[in-house]
Amino acid sequence: MLKIVIVDDEMLERKALQKIIQDHLEQISIVGEAANGRIAIEVAEETKPDLILMDIKMPGIDGVEAVKQIRSIDPNIRFIMISAYDTFEYAKEVMRQGVKEYLLKPSSKQDLIAAIERVRAEIMAEKSSNQEIVKLKQQFDKALTLAQTKWVASLLYDQIQNIQFEDWSELLGFHVHAGYAVIFHFHAPENVIDSCYSTLKMVVKEKANREVIVGNMENGQVPVLFFTKETMEKDRMQLHIRTIVHVFQHHVKKATLYAGIGHSYPSVQDLSKSFHEAAIAVHALLANKKQQYGFAPKQANPPLEAETSQIEKQLMESIRQGDLTQALYYFPQFVNNQRELEDNVKRAEEMFILAAHMLKELGIDYQRKGTFHDCQTNEALWQEAKLQLTRLVQFVHSWRNSHSKGVLVKAKEYIDAHYQDVLTLEEVAEYSELSPYYFSKIFKERLGISFIDYLTEVRIDHAKRALLNPKKSLKEICYLVGYKDPNYFSRVFKKQAGLSPSEYRKRAMP
Numbered sequence: 001m002l003k004i005v006i007v008d009d010e011m012l013e014r015k016a017l018q019k020i021i022q023d024h025l026e027q028i029s030i031v032g033e034a035a036n037g038r039i040a041i042e043v044a045e046e047t048k049p050d051l052i053l054m055d056i057k058m059p060g061i062d063g064v065e066a067v068k069q070i071r072s073i074d075p076n077i078r079f080i081m082i083s084a085y086d087t088f089e090y091a092k093e094v095m096r097q098g099v100k101e102y103l104l105k106p107s108s109k110q111d112l113i114a115a116i117e118r119v120r121a122e123i124m125a126e127k128s129s130n131q132e133i134v135k136l137k138q139q140f141d142k143a144l145t146l147a148q149t150k151w152v153a154s155l156l157y158d159q160i161q162n163i164q165f166e167d168w169s170e171l172l173g174f175h176v177h178a179g180y181a182v183i184f185h186f187h188a189p190e191n192v193i194d195s196c197y198s199t200l201k202m203v204v205k206e207k208a209n210r211e212v213i214v215g216n217m218e219n220g221q222v223p224v225l226f227f228t229k230e231t232m233e234k235d236r237m238q239l240h241i242r243t244i245v246h247v248f249q250h251h252v253k254k255a256t257l258y259a260g261i262g263h264s265y266p267s268v269q270d271l272s273k274s275f276h277e278a279a280i281a282v283h284a285l286l287a288n289k290k291q292q293y294g295f296a297p298k299q300a301n302p303p304l305e306a307e308t309s310q311i312e313k314q315l316m317e318s319i320r321q322g323d324l325t326q327a328l329y330y331f332p333q334f335v336n337n338q339r340e341l342e343d344n345v346k347r348a349e350e351m352f353i354l355a356a357h358m359l360k361e362l363g364i365d366y367q368r369k370g371t372f373h374d375c376q377t378n379e380a381l382w383q384e385a386k387l388q389l390t391r392l393v394q395f396v397h398s399w400r401n402s403h404s405k406g407v408l409v410k411a412k413e414y415i416d417a418h419y420q421d422v423l424t425l426e427e428v429a430e431y432s433e434l435s436p437y438y439f440s441k442i443f444k445e446r447l448g449i450s451f452i453d454y455l456t457e458v459r460i461d462h463a464k465r466a467l468l469n470p471k472k473s474l475k476e477i478c479y480l481v482g483y484k485d486p487n488y489f490s491r492v493f494k495k496q497a498g499l500s501p502s503e504y505r506k507r508a509m510p
Contacts, residue, residue, distance in 0.1 A: 002120050005047060006033040007040040007063065008055040008082070013105075017053060020109050025116060037061030037069075044070045049077060050123050051116070056083040067099060078119050082107065178231040180264040181275040182241060183282045183325060184222045188255030193220055196255050203247045207240075218397065219323050221282070223275060231264040234295060241293045258285045259293040272386075276332075279325045312351065319355050319389075322397030327389055332382065341381065345372045348385050355392065364399050366392060407432045408446055411439070412454075419458045420482045425451045459483070460496040467505045474501050 004021065008014045014033050021028055031047040034040040036058045044052060052070070056063035067079055080101040095102075101115045186196045197217045204214055204224060215223040226240075241259045248257045260282025262274030280296035311333050318326035334351065335344045349372060359366050370388065375381040411432045415423065428451065429439035443451050459481040466477045475486050483489040494500045499507065 002028050002051060002123065003031045003047065003049040004028060004116075005031060005040070005043055005049040005052045007035075007037070007043075007052060007058075007066070008033075009035050009058040010055075011035070013055070017112070020112055021116070024109070024113050028116075037063060037066030040066045041069050041073075044077060045073055048074065051078045051080065051119055053080050053082060056081055071098070078123060080115050080119060177229050178264055178266045179225055179227045179271055179274070180232065180237060181262040181271055181278045182224045182226065183260045183275070183278040184224060185258040185260070185282050185286060186220045186222075186255050187258065187286075188220070188252075192252070192254050193217075196252055196257075197222060199251050200244075200248055200257070203244055203251065207244050207247060219321070219325075221325055223278075225271065228264065231266050234263070237261055237264060238293065238295070245293050257292060258282055260285060261293065261295050263295070276328055279329050283326065283329045312354075315351065316355060316358055319393055319396060320358060322393055322399075324390060324393040324397070327393050328386065331385060331389055335378075335381065335385065339378075341375070341378055344378055344381055345375060348372050348381065352388065352392070359396065364396060366395055368392070407434060407439075408443060411443065415455055415458055419455060419462065420480060422484075423455060423482065456492060456496060460493055463489075463493060463501065464497065464504065464508075467501060468508055470505075470509060477501070 006014050006017050008017070014035075018030055018033070021030065031049055032043040034043050038061045040052065040054065041061070054063045054067060058066075061069075063081060063083075067081075070077055079099045080103060081099050082103045082105060084105040101119060103111055103115060184200055186193055186200075188196050200222060201214050204212055208226065211227040213225045213227075215225070226237075238261065241261055245257050245259055260278040260280070262277035262281070265271065265274055277296045281294060284297050285291065285294060311330055315327060315330035315334055318324075318330060331351075335348050339347075352368060356366060356368065368388065369391075370384070372381055372384060375384055411428050414428055414431050425440060426436050429436040432439055434442075440451055443449075443454070447454065449457075463477055463481045466472055466480055472480070474490075478484075478486045478489040481489075483492070490500055493504070497504055
């Protein structure tokens with residue numbers, strides 16, 4: 001709809017113009033009229049028309065002066081000048097104001113309609129062009145944001161080697177000479193995590209007095225790269241992150257934000273090192289929860305052998321959960337630089353074999369590429385392990401996020417946690433947010449076993465472990481693993497294990 005204002009000091013002329021427009025042109029709205037230049041300025045400011053039909057010779061502020069003032073308010077308004085004076089000076093003056101259409105009174109109906117149509121076509125072409133520009137800019141901004149977040153992941157996971165800060169500057173349009181990584185972690189109810197991410201992005205962009213790129217959120221954690229003109233001292237970095245944390249907490253009351261900070265480095269290749277330091281730092285913060293931001297603690301002595309088993313469990317759990325930050329935190333403790341290379345290679349190989357078996361039990365078939373036997377130093381082992389660990393954990397993370405497979409992992413975890421209760425297929429299906437029929441169908445198709453058979457296996461496996469404790473009675477074990485009838489428990493156990501519970505205990509504990 002084209003909005004028009006008619007300006008002429010003669011009322012009959014205004015009415016005549018209005019009738020011609022309404023009778024012969026469609027998609028036109030006459031939003032106002034004026035008898036002189038002063039009123040025309042007020043009407044234009046109020047109605048914001050696309051086009052003004054402007055008489056030149058009027059009392060007070062004439063048409064030429066009115067055009068000047070209106071264009072200073074809104075340069076996008078178009079004008080068709082109408083005058084009874086066929087003088088070159090008038091035409092020259094209005095052309096200086098950018099007016100291209102000039103009609104003489106009395107103008108024919110055809111000339112007026114043709115002039116309006118020409119202006120309409122020009123306005124529509126410009127609007128279309130502007131919309132295309134806005135659309136292209138939105139697409140560019142979206143593509144740039146996507147590219148930046150992918151760069152964050154590639155750099156932090158050490159998947160890009162041959163690039164310098166100069167290349168980054170050229171690609172992303174700003175000059176950087178150093179940088180550091182920060183991992184932000186939201187301790188918050190699941191229903192506010194997305195809003196936490198949006199608020200964090202807003203605060204980081206607002207408070208960063210330097211260039212910054214925010215990565216994607218995974219498992220409640222967000223990697224952020226801060227770029228600087230030079231490497232920064234720890235105190236300045238910590239002050240900056242403290243400000244971000246405090247401003248975030250001012251906006252969000254239902255969450256606690258933790259920020260692990262990596263050191264500042266003058267090389268792109270070292271950003272992955274900074275990311276690793278940030279991962280260690282955020283893990284330490286979450287462990288003690290005494291402060292919300294800080295750097296990684298100084299490296300302690302290698303863990304005792306008694307502690308290694310616990311570290312291995314934590315590492316396997318982080319792989320199972322698809323949590324790369326946690327995996328990169330535990331792995332260098334499991335494979336420590338202060339051990340012999342041969343021992344570390346053996347540990348790493350065993351860990352990946354165990355991880356493959358664990359994932360296979362979950363229904364995840366991961367094909368590993370390469371080994372560590374060609375690594376000549378502990379540093380080379382760490383670099384290769386980091387690449388392999390990244391591939392493995394990202395594969396698990398993607399798998400868990402896929403619909404049916406992710407649902408089954410969720411269901412199996414729920415069964416493993418509640419096997420001792422009166423557990424029904426309907427309850428687990430509801431927890432998995434699926435209909436009982438569909439849940440039962442994909443459970444059997446994907447895992448090759450029915451829900452009830454899987455639940456039975458879990459219960460009997462726990463019963464077998466409990467039977468190794470001579471202090472527990474068979475009746476106690478029966479209730480412990482989710483059965484209410486000892487006789488029924490014995491029948492199920494014998495069918496599953498080939499022996500009665502008492503026979504199994506005698507053979508296991510001669």
